[in-house]
Amino acid sequence: MTKDFPGRGKVAVLKTSPETVLKDYSRLMDLADIQDALPKDKETLLKINISWQTWYPACSTAPWQLEGVIRGLRAAGYENLIAAHNDTVVVDAHVGERNNKHKFVVDTYGIRNAHLFEPQYNWVRYDPPEPFLVLDKIYPEGVHIPEILIGRNIVQLPTVKTHVFTTITGAMKNAFGGLLGRRRHWTHADIHDTLVDLLMIQQDIHPGLFAVMDGTFAGDGPGPRAMRWHEKDILLASADQVAIDAMSAHLQGFNPLDIRFIRTAHEMGLGVGDPDEIEIVGEDRDWVMAQDWDFVQEDTFASRGQKLIYHGPLKPMEGLLLRSPVVPWSYFASNFYHNVYWYPFVGRPRVERALETKWGRLFCEYGAEAGLRGAVMPGMQRETVAAAAAGLTALIGALGVGAWLLQRRERKA
Numbered sequence: 336m337t338k339d340f341p342g343r344g345k346v347a348v349l350k351t352s353p354e355t356v357l358k359d360y361s362r363l364m365d366l367a368d369i370q371d372a373l374p375k376d377k378e379t380l381l382k383i384n385i386s387w388q389t390w391y392p393a394c395s396t397a398p399w400q401l402e403g404v405i406r407g408l409r410a411a412g413y414e415n416l417i418a419a420h421n422d423t424v425v426v427d428a429h430v431g432e433r434n435n436k437h438k439f440v441v442d443t444y445g446i447r448n449a450h451l452f453e454p455q456y457n458w459v460r461y462d463p464p465e466p467f468l469v470l471d472k473i474y475p476e477g478v479h480i481p482e483i484l485i486g487r488n489i490v491q492l493p494t495v496k497t498h499v500f501t502t503i504t505g506a507m508k509n510a511f512g513g514l515l516g517r518r519r520h521w522t523h524a525d526i527h528d529t530l531v532d533l534l535m536i537q538q539d540i541h542p543g544l545f546a547v548m549d550g551t552f553a554g555d556g557p558g559p560r561a562m563r564w565h566e567k568d569i570l571l572a573s574a575d576q577v578a579i580d581a582m583s584a585h586l587q588g589f590n591p592l593d594i595r596f597i598r599t600a601h602e603m604g605l606g607v608g609d610p611d612e613i614e615i616v617g618e619d620r621d622w623v624m625a626q627d628w629d630f631v632q633e634d635t636f637a638s639r640g641q642k643l644i645y646h647g648p649l650k651p652m653e654g655l656l657l658r659s660p661v662v663p664w665s666y667f668a669s670n671f672y673h674n675v676y677w678y679p680f681v682g683r684p685r686v687e688r689a690l691e692t693k694w695g696r697l698f699c700e701y702g703a704e705a706g707l708r709g710a711v712m713p714g715m716q717r718e719t720v721a722a723a724a725a726g727l728t729a730l731i732g733a734l735g736v737g738a739w740l741l742q743r744r745e746r747k748a
Contacts, residue, residue: 337604338538341371342545342574344607345614346582348623349570351551353399353697356570360403361410363572364547366616370411372574373543378415379408379488381446382513385420387673388431390698390710391682392564392689393554396492398436398701400549404490405444416444417487421512422452425669434711439702449483451513457482458516464539468528468599473521480514480536488543489513491576495550495567495583497558500526502594502632503584504559506546506576507534527595534576534605546579547572551694555587555630561677564689565628577606578613582623585610587630635672674713683712 347366351359373379381404384396401418408416418441420428428450432438441448449456458479470478491509498504500523507530511519514533522529537544550569554562569586573579577600581591591608592598601608615623689695690710699709 338606340538340544340574342368344575344578344612345616346571346573346575346578347617348582348615349617350568351570352568353693356399356551356697357403357406359570360400360547361407363570363617364404364407364411364545367545367572367574369407369545369572369574372545373413373488373490375412377486377488377542378417379413379490379543380417380419380449380484381405382419382489382491382509383432383437384491384493384509384512385423385426385428385431385435385437386559388427388434389674389678389682389713390434390436391560391562391678391686392552392695393494393496393550393562394558394560395431395435396437396494397549397551397698398440399551399697400492400494400547401437401440402444404492404547405440405446408490409444417447417449417483419483419489419513420448420450422450422517423512425673428452436698436701436707439705439707451481451483452516459485461536461540463532463535465535467532467535469522469525470529470532473525473529474518478536479516480540484513485540487541488545489537489541491544491546493546493548494553495548495569495571495586496554496562497556497587497630497632499557499559499632499634501530501596502589503580503587505548505580505583506573507531507580507596507600509546510534510537527599530596531599531603531605534600537576538605543574544576545572545574546576548579548583550583550586552689553587553628553630555628557633557635560673561635561682564685566692566694567628575606577601577608581608581610582613582615585624586626586628588627589630635677679714683714686710686712 345367347363349359349363383401386394405416420432422428459482460477461480491506493505493509496504501508510533514536548571550567552564553567554564556562571579571582577597581597584591584594584597591610597608600606607613690699
């Protein structure tokens with residue numbers, strides 16, 4: 336079932352600098368034919384990515400990315416814009432939008448700010464016109480999505496980075512938080528097919544789809560948080576989420592068709608995932624295709640544990656550990672790893688070095704007139720340590736209960 340839409344198989348790529356980045360975003364979007372992709376008589380959601388409430392290079396939507404897209408859209412005649420945020424069990428979106436300076440940008444331009452998890456936003460059951468690959472099996476009671484998304488354009492705002500579960504994360508993965516609620520971690524064992532299902536939902540509910548990806552900083556290693564940052568000075572835009580993710584993967588040094596969610600979406604005709612079939616505008620195609628940043632996908636201690644549950648020897652305990660009242664252990668374990676150990680001892684020194692770069696200096700100056708100069712760099716917080724310790728205690732208890740249940744089942748068998 337080939338899905339035809341304006342901008343299919345076309346990706347705009349531009350080199351940029353802090354001095355020109357806002358103008359470059361407008362040019363980038365024009366090159367990718369945004370006015371053909373998004374009907375102007377519809378409101379347009381800007382789906383902001385917050386992968387961590389703490390600022391870390393390449394981790395979340397950059398403030399200049401958000402501002403550049405707002406300015407570009409308004410210059411093109413799009414006035415009714417809504418900034419959209421999802422929540423997560425391990426990241427506070429309200430804190431994140433302040434620390435990543437999204438709130439400053441949104442307030443500066445007078446954009447409506449929608450946190451989709453708040454009570455005023457209704458979630459409704461979604462029945463697909465075509466069969467799901469996996470979502471109906473993961474959620475047999477039905478898939479529910481935010482009603483505000485239906486009938487509005489959407490612009491996904493990811494960054495160029497790797498991911499512990501999906502190799503790379505981009506436009507297709509950016510819909511994950513917005514479309515699925517707090518039980519979205521249930522899909523991690525089938526994450527690639529889940530992303531394809533979510534793209535099918537997007538193509539059904541949104542009159543216009545677009546993605547703008549920031550690679551000023553790019554991240555490799557155990558993304559989306561515990562990454563090594565690199566200055567790459569690259570911007571990408573496309574109405575084809577499969578194509579933009581494919582080009583991001585190519586730049587990072589991966590074969591896009593080796594990444595299952597890209598290959599599946601390409602084979603299903605939802606977009607173009609083969610770089611040989613993608614039209615590149617902006618920078619010279621030969622230059623773009625010659626890029627190979629040699630990025631690697633790696634795991635953290637936390638993601639290794641999760642993979643033991645999703646695909647390894649702990650698979651029989653998945654329901655107990657991730658779909659029962661003891662599930663908060665996993666949130667605390669992630670909190671402990673990232674906020675108690677990794678950021679204070681590994682991440683913070685990397686952030687300090689990043690702030691000395693040209694993009695780090697730009698981030699520091701964002702919102703300076705409003706008292707926001709610099710970057711919030713938290714230390715080891717007592718409440719996080721206490722919460723994480725409680726979570727580790729719950730984990731030990733859950734593993735003990737799970738082992739007992741497995742032994743009991745084996746004896747009965």
